[in-house]
Amino acid sequence: MPAQKQKPKPRPVGRPKLMQGAKSTTVIVRFSAEDRKKLEAAAKASKQTLSEWIRSTLNASLER
Numbered sequence: 001m002p003a004q005k006q007k008p009k010p011r012p013v014g015r016p017k018l019m020q021g022a023k024s025t026t027v028i029v030r031f032s033a034e035d036r037k038k039l040e041a042a043a044k045a046s047k048q049t050l051s052e053w054i055r056s057t058l059n060a061s062l063e064r
Helices: 033-045 050-062
Strands: none
Touching: 033 050
């Protein structure tokens, strides 16, 4: 009699755990449509995502 193959374990449901040191909080900020376009243009000019650009700009401002 041939050996039966074991079924693979199902993957856990939900989002994978964050790596240590990963960002863990969210701040919700509202911008006007005009301001959002300006922010997106600045981020694109620096070849960053909008989130990266906002984060780096705020960090630079705090380091003064």
